[in-house]
Amino acid sequence: MPVTALVSAKSCGVTTSALALTLSSNRPSLLAECDPAGGTVRAGIMQGQVTAGYGLYHLAAAERTGADALAGAFASHLWPLDAAGQRKLLPGLTDPAQAAALGRTWPALSEIMHVLSEEAGYDVFIDAGRVALESGRLHTTLTPAPLLYQADLVLMVVRGTEQSLTLARHLITPLRAELAEHGSGADALGLLLIEDGPSRAHQVAEALKAPVLAALPWDAGTAGYLSNGGRPPRGYGLRSPLLRHARTATENFEAAASRRHIQRQYPARPANPQLSGVLARLSQNHGGGKRG
Numbered sequence: 567m568p569v570t571a572l573v574s575a576k577s578c579g580v581t582t583s584a585l586a587l588t589l590s591s592n593r594p595s596l597l598a599e600c601d602p603a604g605g606t607v608r609a610g611i612m613q614g615q616v617t618a619g620y621g622l623y624h625l626a627a628a629e630r631t632g633a634d635a636l637a638g639a640f641a642s643h644l645w646p647l648d649a650a651g652q653r654k655l656l657p658g659l660t661d662p663a664q665a666a667a668l669g670r671t672w673p674a675l676s677e678i679m680h681v682l683s684e685e686a687g688y689d690v691f692i693d694a695g696r697v698a699l700e701s702g703r704l705h706t707t708l709t710p711a712p713l714l715y716q717a718d719l720v721l722m723v724v725r726g727t728e729q730s731l732t733l734a735r736h737l738i739t740p741l742r743a744e745l746a747e748h749g750s751g752a753d754a755l756g757l758l759l760i761e762d763g764p765s766r767a768h769q770v771a772e773a774l775k776a777p778v779l780a781a782l783p784w785d786a787g788t789a790g791y792l793s794n795g796g797r798p799p800r801g802y803g804l805r806s807p808l809l810r811h812a813r814t815a816t817e818n819f820e821a822a823a824s825r826r827h828i829q830r831q832y833p834a835r836p837a838n839p840q841l842s843g844v845l846a847r848l849s850q851n852h853g854g855g856k857r858g
């Protein structure tokens with residue numbers, strides 16, 4: 567299953583879409599909140615249940631101890647998003663000042679996410695926040711660049727508004743160049759359209775010269791609940807417009823990632839027994855319920 571990173575130019579719906587995709591996938595799924603500007607799910611739909619003792623920041627210290635410590639810490643810092651424990655959250659940073667500590671952790675973290683996707687069949691969605699460039703390159707602190715380089719798909723989330731397209735347009739070429747030079751290829755880049763504004767998918771694809779891999783409807787009720795928590799809107803569930811389309815989107819991404827794999831004939835990743843231990847730990851933690 568693919569590791570899919572979501573980015574935007576500015577507050578287009580990365581976190582909400584990543585959450586909708588994680589909650590609606592047909593497969594076990596993980597939302598890794600890796601936005602260097604800080605996570606919002608903790609204070610949103612999780613309504614403060616996840617304490618600061620859990621999450622991404624703690625993985626930086628574990629990584630300094632070694633790969634095995636990181637794999638163990640990763641499994642124990644995931645939070646269940648459903649009762650069955652099939653959908654998990656790696657809660658994000660609680661303070662943007664923590665981002666600098668993660669710089670050297672991203673590559674090892676990316677390895678773990680790929681083990682989860684390839685060996686345990688997880689759909690992995692990474693909230694990678696806003697794209698920040700420095701001299702045309704991905705900023706090393708303000709973006710989790712290694713996660714983008716190694717992702718099977720990098721989705722630029724855009725709305726069909728003139729403002730959103732204008733902001734995204736400047737980022738597409740440098741992002742594509744970065745993925746070609748340091749990542750798995752420029753064709754990893756696709757668009758996820760939030761249907762807000764007048765532009766349709768074909769117009770967005772034409773304007774940004776990149777394929778629209780999926781579209782999500784404007785669904786203020788479901789999106790508001792996913793972003794802010796509180797009481798779910800009437801009729802909330804997998805049949806809500808946002809979650810229903812998100813499920814279709816996960817299938818589109820899976821198909822797009824498979825096509826890339828076949829075309830590129832990637833060599834199989836070497837087995838890493840230390841990392842594979844993370845899978846055993848995850849199945850031990852499979853039951854949902856509160857942790858603390």
Ligand SMILES: Nc1ncnc2c1ncn2[C@@H]1O[C@H](COP(=O)(O)OP(=O)(O)OP(=O)(O)O)[C@@H](O)[C@H]1O
Binds near residue numbers: 578579786
């Ligand atoms: N499909 C949608 N329908 C309606 N509203 C949406 C949709 N997706 C996102 N929103 C709303 O747009 C706002 C921004 O969404 P979100 O926080 O997910 O964006 P973001 O890209 O993660 O922003 P940031 O870069 O600030 O982290 C939120 O109020 C959210 O509820």
Ligand SMILES: [Mg+2]
Binds near residue numbers: 581582693695
């Ligand atoms: Mg966000």
